Amino acid sequence: MRLNYAFAALCGLQATLVAAKNTTWPWQTFKSSPHEPPSLKISKSGLTSPGYLFFDQSWDAHQYSVFIMSDSNELVWQSPPGDLKGFRVQKLDGKPVLTYFNGLGVPEPFGWGYGIIQVLDESYQSIYNVSVTNDNYKALGSIDSSSFVSWIDMHENTMTSDGTMLVTGYNVTQADLSSVGGPKNGWIADSLFYEIDVKTNEILFRWSALDHIDQIPLENVQPFYPIRDWGHNSSSPYGYFHINSVDKFQDGTYIISSRYYCSLFKIAKDGSVDWTLQGQTGGDFALNGIKFSYQHDARIHYETEDAFTLSIFDNANSDVQNGTDHTEGLLMNVNLATREVSLVQTLHDPRDEIFSTSQGNTQMLPREHKLMGYGSNPKIKEYNANGTCVMTAQFGFDGVISSYRSYRSPWVGVPKTLPEVFSCIEQGRNKTNVYMSWNGATEHKQWKVFGGASRSDLKPVAVLRKTGFETVASIRESLRYVQVEAHGLGIQKGVSEIIPVKSGC
Numbered sequence: 001m002r003l004n005y006a007f008a009a010l011c012g013l014q015a016t017l018v019a020a021k022n023t024t025w026p027w028q029t030f031k032s033s034p035h036e037p038p039s040l041k042i043s044k045s046g047l048t049s050p051g052y053l054f055f056d057q058s059w060d061a062h063q064y065s066v067f068i069m070s071d072s073n074e075l076v077w078q079s080p081p082g083d084l085k086g087f088r089v090q091k092l093d094g095k096p097v098l099t100y101f102n103g104l105g106v107p108e109p110f111g112w113g114y115g116i117i118q119v120l121d122e123s124y125q126s127i128y129n130v131s132v133t134n135d136n137y138k139a140l141g142s143i144d145s146s147s148f149v150s151w152i153d154m155h156e157n158t159m160t161s162d163g164t165m166l167v168t169g170y171n172v173t174q175a176d177l178s179s180v181g182g183p184k185n186g187w188i189a190d191s192l193f194y195e196i197d198v199k200t201n202e203i204l205f206r207w208s209a210l211d212h213i214d215q216i217p218l219e220n221v222q223p224f225y226p227i228r229d230w231g232h233n234s235s236s237p238y239g240y241f242h243i244n245s246v247d248k249f250q251d252g253t254y255i256i257s258s259r260y261y262c263s264l265f266k267i268a269k270d271g272s273v274d275w276t277l278q279g280q281t282g283g284d285f286a287l288n289g290i291k292f293s294y295q296h297d298a299r300i301h302y303e304t305e306d307a308f309t310l311s312i313f314d315n316a317n318s319d320v321q322n323g324t325d326h327t328e329g330l331l332m333n334v335n336l337a338t339r340e341v342s343l344v345q346t347l348h349d350p351r352d353e354i355f356s357t358s359q360g361n362t363q364m365l366p367r368e369h370k371l372m373g374y375g376s377n378p379k380i381k382e383y384n385a386n387g388t389c390v391m392t393a394q395f396g397f398d399g400v401i402s403s404y405r406s407y408r409s410p411w412v413g414v415p416k417t418l419p420e421v422f423s424c425i426e427q428g429r430n431k432t433n434v435y436m437s438w439n440g441a442t443e444h445k446q447w448k449v450f451g452g453a454s455r456s457d458l459k460p461v462a463v464l465r466k467t468g469f470e471t472v473a474s475i476r477e478s479l480r481y482v483q484v485e486a487h488g489l490g491i492q493k494g495v496s497e498i499i500p501v502k503s504g505c
Ligand SMILES: *[C@@H]1O[C@H](CO)[C@@H](O)[C@H](O)[C@H]1NC(C)=O
Pocket: 022, 023, 024, 397, 398, 400
């Protein structure tokens, strides 16, 4: 079991469960900023799509945050610390926004969370928090629910074009587990999903798996998630459904993904199950040789009246079954008229096969490129149109650090915060070093440095090109005070505070 340390600290998890933190993967440090993002190990063998990489990191990660980084290992923005997941660019009112889960992640073997979805604008200001506060929930027995503010789980935060968001929730409740050999008065983790108005938090649609147990019986999950000792108390509920994605069809119905049923379900507007696409047997479909299991991130593309393209992240591995089949991105054509599924493309890197036991996603990019985030294996891979891997970015050891989802996206960031600066004198060398950065700013190209003997007597001492997240200037003078100014095309200049120069570097 992997521990989420934020969780362990908050909930006082027994010491016996707390393993030593593995901090051996290298991270970057800066003089002007406290941020310490992972050092990305990047290999490229072809053209990649434009845009930055967006990802979260947890488990043994050095700093729990979300990151925007470039393909050249340059930090663009790091968020304040927190157990944050599912970080990406989406659109609200036609404008790009950043969204991510912020809350309490409960580690495997549970693997769900309690929190809010934050929505930030281009200046990184928090503009909306999507939350579920007044639905009647019960948390995992070992957790004090006063430690969080909302019941939204980390698995989903998909924004629709109607200004709504699709999110998930986990409710610990009682159920009769005797049909799968568990206790009659057993405990279960029900999976819910919602469609919520982003601006008002009004719940527009609400669905629970337990409410539809007649159509989705417990027996069907048992082969993939044996009941074993689960279900005897509320600290150890049978987490049978494990919802991990929600997407919406044009007609207002939904497709949801269940990890342990190895299935995708189409949910009608009245909540009933229209069809099941099961990754081993097909369910209501003929699979034509396709197989998937423990999948994540089911997405609808190119929808027509009776067909659509479906993309999933096929883990094909879990704690129950692992190490046999490698993880793949799967693109399928689903024909609703003939109830046939046919393969469009599989995405995997034959030179680096991955076995991801949890999490992960597959994102469609322009020009038929695809990006995959590998969840329990902290790697991001981009594939070109013909399915060849053209980039791998790694930010931790496999199974040591994890990232729920990773994305690539263009982004223009215009922070409201000021550029940051640190400065020191190289002892005995009559030389002042000035370190400057501007967290989240993407448009500045140049820095101007001002320095002098007092706060009121600053003159320009250097102009230099931005060379990365942090740019360093060496001024052949002993300055007492410095200030920096970031410049770029079409942006307001960013001016730092005036700071005293430290006496020794
Ligand atoms: C951290 O994990 C890596 C990969 O599993 C391993 O090689 C290394 O020895 C571990 N370091 C510590 C301090 O546990």
